[in-house]
Amino acid sequence: MGRSHAILFATALSFSLFAQASPVQAEPAPIIDYCGKKTSGNVRAITAGRCQLTELSLGNQALTRSVKRPTQLVKELNARFLVARVAAQKAGYDINVTSGYRSLKRQKYLFQRAVSRYGSKAEASKWVLPPEKSNHPWGLAIDINYGISGTKARQSAAWLDRNGYKYGLCRRYKNEWWHFEPLVAPGTRCPVLEPYAS
Numbered sequence: 365m366g367r368s369h370a371i372l373f374a375t376a377l378s379f380s381l382f383a384q385a386s387p388v389q390a391e392p393a394p395i396i397d398y399c400g401k402k403t404s405g406n407v408r409a410i411t412a413g414r415c416q417l418t419e420l421s422l423g424n425q426a427l428t429r430s431v432k433r434p435t436q437l438v439k440e441l442n443a444r445f446l447v448a449r450v451a452a453q454k455a456g457y458d459i460n461v462t463s464g465y466r467s468l469k470r471q472k473y474l475f476q477r478a479v480s481r482y483g484s485k486a487e488a489s490k491w492v493l494p495p496e497k498s499n500h501p502w503g504l505a506i507d508i509n510y511g512i513s514g515t516k517a518r519q520s521a522a523w524l525d526r527n528g529y530k531y532g533l534c535r536r537y538k539n540e541w542w543h544f545e546p547l548v549a550p551g552t553r554c555p556v557l558e559p560y561a562s
């Protein structure tokens with residue numbers, strides 16, 4: 365090996381050593397909550413402390429059924445909707461919850477009504493879930509602009525379909541453009557649409 369080759373070799377060796385000696389990185393602190401600004405609709409993650417007074421706590425994961433049945437919308441779901449609504453307004457859209465929490469009794473009534481309308485429980489379940497399956501009586505589902513006529517109402521729900529994941533809100537079923545659930549942590553991609561309820 366000539367002198368210049370030796371230098372080249374030594375240089376290459378030191379480079380590869382340098383590349384391998386990666387600095388020790390500290391584990392990133394886990395996100396304990398997402399905070400949504402009430403005035404701007406912006407969302408930020410926090411790893412310590414709590415959300416400010418001008419923010420609402422959105423939770424750091426998908427919202428799931430609690431042990432005890434609630435009597436209203438789950439607080440973080442309501443917060444996700446309120447923050448998303450501010451962002452929607454800024455984009456020129458208007459989203460409204462036309463049905464959120466439902467009592468078991470109400471869900472039972474809606475299901476029975478659907479059974480007589482569609483002729484069977486199986487067919488009815490594609491549109492209204494039976495009370496034990498629906499997430500409305502668990503305070504974990506919202507219907508957006510359902511029953512409000514006009515294309516703008518549909519376009520506004522479509523805006524939420526595109527942007528809801530930023531707030532942890534996902535449209536769930538192909539056949540229900542209005543139905544949203546808190547299926548993911550804010551900022552996480554929503555699961556693929558299911559064809560229909562049931």
Ligand SMILES: [Zn+2]
Nearest residue numbers: 505506507543
């Ligand atoms: Zn619904």
